[in-house]
Amino acid sequence: MSETKIFFADGEHPKMLAAFQQAQDTFKYFWRELSWEYRRIVPGLTIACVKVAFQQILDDPTPTVEHMWINEIDFDGFNISGTLINEPQSIDNVRLGDRVAIPLTQISDWLFAIGNQTYGGFSIHAMRSEMDEAERITHDEAWGFEFGDYDNVLVVSGQDINPENLVEHPMSINMRESLVEFIQNYPTELTARDDLGYTLLHRETIAGNRTSIEVLLAMGADKHAQTNSGHTARDFAALLGWNHLLPLL
Structure with a gap:
């Protein structure tokens, strides 16, 4: 079996902090798309998930933070709820499969895909920007999606051709x-x-x-x-x- 390369990024890196903020500022587009997905008879999205910064006080008084993905998303205008789809590695106050609810200000990313074309994924693009071309290819193949240009993160379908879709x-x-x-x-x-x-x-x-x-x-x-x-x-x-x-x- 071939080895899967795993890429890590410092959550306090300026690029990553900027990515977190971009995700929060644009989450409304994720929710708009997902609200229509829930009404479709034939699903249109390949994936739709949100990354959340989970915190826990352990031995050190500084909180341990672990960023993990949730799906089956709901949103009431203030709080996002979803089901944890990662197994925690550093904290033990949540488990795989738990239903969680967090404020919008606690998300660190969102991602949806139509076919293999992704939208959002700001923290992913921040990591990709630090990779060389070969590493980006390996990364994208591991995900199975086309992430495209890390300097031009799309948030809605048809954005380049039909910018009115942003409205x-x-x-x-x-x-x-x-x-x-x-x-x-x-x-x-x-x-x-x-x-x-x-x-x-x-x-x-x-x-x-x-x-x-x-x-x-x-x-x-x-x-x-x-x-x-x-x-x-x-x-x-x-x-x-x-x-x-x-x-x-």
Whole structure:
């Protein structure tokens, strides 16, 4: 069996710290894509996961930090939940398969792939930038994905050819009539709330879906509705930096 080369990077390295911040700043695009993935009949994503910085105080008063991946992601606008898919090596307060919930500020990366083309993966690209060409090829082959240019990290599909996809997901536009028909058939969905008090308008705002929000508001959704924690849809748009939604809300 051939040997698999493992690459490590210092989590305190300036490039890595910048990567962590980029991941947090752009997580909204990951969630937008995943929110549509959950509605697809035929899956479109090859992988979708988030890297989290787990901490534990052991013998040393300085916390031990281990960065590990979670999948089966959910997001409420503040906290990300998911299932741990790594076996911890340095800490023992979480285990493989545990369901965890962490604030957005605790993630260190996100990654999704369509086919073999990756999006996000900022910490991965930070490591790749320190490798020579042969090492990058070995690294990418080990993952089985095409990571591309580490100086041009993509966050949405079609970004280079259709930069408007950064503003609006194509499925939001394409599903306009289906959403109209859905609300016409199930009008109570406009006011229905989940256990946290979120309405459909809240959820579509968190996912940044402008066309969906236009439809919901036109059909009578209450933009002043508050969650159990007192947040309106506009609060989430502002919090996540969906600036194109603020005039609507």
